[in-house]
Amino acid sequence: MQWNSQPHIQNTPAGNLHLSAAVAFNGASCIQIHKVLSALGVECICPRTFYNHQKAFLHPTIYWQWRTxxxxxxxxxxxxxxxxxxxxxxxxxxxxxxxxxxxxxxxxxxxxxxxxxxxxxxxxxxxxxxxxxxxxxxxxxxxxxxxxxxxxxxxxxxxxxxxxxxxxxxxxxxxxxxWHVSKGLAKKIDALGKERSCGEVLAWRKSIINHLYWCASTSKTGQEAVEKWKSVTYHMQNVHHHNSDLFPVCTHPPLEMRAWLTPSTKACERFCDLMLHQRLLKDVGKLSRHRxxxxxxxxxxxxxxxxxxxxxxxxxxxxxxxxxxxxxxxxxxxxxxxxxxxxxxYKKGEHSIHYVKTAPTYNYVETMLRLLFEEVVFNPGPYQELINELKVPDHLCAAFDRPDLQESGARPWSRFSQMEQEPF
CATH class of the missing domain: 3.30.420.10 (Ribonuclease H-like superfamily/Ribonuclease H)
Structure with a gap:
């Protein structure tokens, strides 16, 4: 009489395969799971068994479901x-x-x-x-x-x-x-603000980035966005009428006194050169307006x-x-x-509104588990053929091609010896 702790599917222990699938489909680490179960005194599969399951069943299941x-x-x-x-x-x-x-x-x-x-x-x-x-x-x-x-x-x-x-x-x-354009522009403003006699431009950093987003979202054409962007060099000198047919005057209401830049100073001249750089103007004209x-x-x-x-x-x-x-x-x-x-x-009695997303769902895991245990395990051929069509590049390390390392099973990447690795 022979006793089995779990049923078998096509000569594969069902519980072992289910554990491997649960680990893989949730993006977990098989080594960490093995450490946790070992600490609890629970017998479980070794990482090598997980990798065998992954190669034979789990990778084909994930790829098939993605293509579907x-x-x-x-x-x-x-x-x-x-x-x-x-x-x-x-x-x-x-x-x-x-x-x-x-x-x-x-x-x-x-x-x-x-x-x-x-x-x-x-x-x-x-x-x-x-x-x-x-x-x-x-x-x-x-x-x-x-x-x-x-x-x-x-x-x-x-x-x-x-x-x-x-x-x-x-x-x-x-x-x-x-965002990518504003990120690069912000770095250049920060660098300019560190120069001698140019520190006052840092006070305009946030406003400039907001103006860039405003130019992109309110313009119907790239040329209109460029003309709106050019107006910032006048605005920061407290001049709100511009020599432009597309954007002749600022749209904001009258403003209170601010730290306006003084014309003909080093800070003003260097800042205007930065705002009117030809490459930046070209990029502003191609900013995405809605997406x-x-x-x-x-x-x-x-x-x-x-x-x-x-x-x-x-x-x-x-x-x-x-x-x-x-x-x-x-x-x-x-x-x-x-x-x-x-x-x-910190708001001293005033409220603030926060948008909290609902808890995420994991229905895709259930879908792949059904696919695995109802189809892939019983007929893995078509699923393996699909993933075999992928062109897997050669190993990045030439040591993988050495016969002595292949026979001994040694791993040539010593700097990854303490990390989780999948067999190549």
Missing amino acids: EQNTMLEKARLSGKAVVLGGDMRADSPGHCAKYGSYTMMNLDDNKVVDIQLIQSNEVGGSPRMEREGFLRSLQFLESAGLRVGAIVTDRHPSIQKYLREQRPEIQHYYDT QTSSVEGFHSLILKFAPKNVAFSFLGMLNRLLLAAFHYNENANREPSVRVKWPK
Whole structure:
């Protein structure tokens, strides 16, 4: 007589597989879960078993579910008959110019959904600085090959992407995200304020950034935005009528005395040169008026929950964790917030209104669990074939190709010895 602690599915212990699926689909760490259960004295599977489950069942399930939902989103966009507005940006898996992976995200800004993620390994393109352009081109090519009509794209000011859209795709409107422009401008104002006799310009820093957003949101054309932006050089000298047909006079009511800049001083001259720099004027003319990439930046922050930057992952491991983050974002991005009134002490009896989002849902986990245990486990062939179509790049480290290391199972990345790694 033989006793089993759990039922089997296709010779695989069901409980073990369910534990692996719960860990993987929630973006958790198998090593941390193993430590927790071991501390409680609970017998559980070892990390090697988890990685075997992941390779055989979990990665194919995640990728299949992503392609299914992606096709649904693209079909909905095609049936609408409208040209979509996309927002794009790249996230690197480490700071600086030494990143191994770069993931380029394309988001449909009309419905706030992630429609495509392209993962690039640095040795595919000859270095990490080239990953953003390659990811953008791959994503745009994929979306257009799927029948999506792209009307406009909002990105940061990446020079290679600017050149490509300007020279090869002039039919696509290219806009710049206002936050990225304001971030660079704020740094230049701070640097100018540190110069001798120019400290007074720092008092105008916040107003200048607000004016930049106002120029972008209230202008119908790029030229109008540029003329409104130029007016700030007159305004700060207490001159509110300008030599411009598009914006001849400031729209604000009469103002009280402020720290106006004195004409012909060093601070005023240097500040005007900064505001009227030709490159800045060109960027202001291409600012996005209604849609920004702040949602893309929010999604990149969410990725840290599923793929922390202090953990090394294989190519498929990183890709599937990015897809899990996309599942979570698409399911919870548009949930309605609740309103909460608070009376903080620093306001001395006055109230403030806070918008609190409702608790997130995890229905995508239940969907993948059903797919796994009802279909993938019993017939993994089609799901494996789909993920086998992915072009996995060569290892970044040449030591992986050494036969002695392959036979011994040694890991050539000693600097990641204390981190969680997936078998390559």
